[in-house]
Amino acid sequence: MLRHWRRSREERDSAERLYAAVVDAARRPEFYEGLGVPDTVEGRFELLALHFYPVIHRLMYRPDGDPELARRLSEAFVRDMDAVHREMGIGDISVPKRLKKLYGVFAGRISAYRDGLRQGGEALADVLDRTIFFGRSDRQAAARLAAYLAEAVAGLEDADLAEWRAGAVRYPGPPAEAMEANR
Template identity: 45%
Template structure:
């Protein structure tokens, strides 16, 4: 029995480490300042869900051990969402319903991204990103940039050593805005 408890504790620590990397990546300023994701609880949740999707997809490729860590990571996500809602002052009776809705959104968006990639590649993924993650006022180039980011991270993560991932080690790369976006940004900075 103690072996089970130690194993659960170990996977919990590993999930917490992965989740910390996910939160750090989701909070990068580029999403909010350049791509037009609102710096609000909803916008931050959208970026958190995007990065959770990336890691969960990679973990699914690692068989039973990856699935076990995936479950622990989702538990950590749900606990964090619960804590955040309580900190925001959401009533105790409403929190479970909202947490369930947030977890449902994560799974729904993940399914839409998977389906879009299968059906139409990066273009269809950009449409899914626009529909799921971005508000109407977001920069019109943002869906393509995020779809490219997702595809690049998935490619990189496939090359990422499984042992490092299962030990809670993952690093996200920089978001490539592309030349048009960068030129427009420079024009705003250099009047």
């Protein structure tokens, strides 16, 4: 029984490290300063969802994936969102309702990214323009971010899950235009 508890704790710790790596990637200033992603609660949530997608995709849809790690990663996301809402002063009674709605939005983003990548062409850029840029029609930035997401999905497809459990996820660098604007 103690062994089961210890293994469960190790799996949770792995998911927490992986989640921290996803959050770190989503917080890179180049996305906000260079591409114009709104540096708001909503904008940060959208970039978190965008960076979450390639990891979940790898864990859930590859034959050598790890659906259990994906589940624990999702639990880490929910715990973090719970803490964020409470820090923002949202009352205990409202937090579960808001989290349910937020998780539904998050699941919708994951589905939209999957569909956009499958359709190819402008479809993913359309999704990103609508969700991350809130429809303000920054087509160039949305197209750059779409290319970044496609590159991240392809680049993480064969990633070493042992490295992920240690908290090392190798996302591609932000789009070159974002890097130049940040200089």
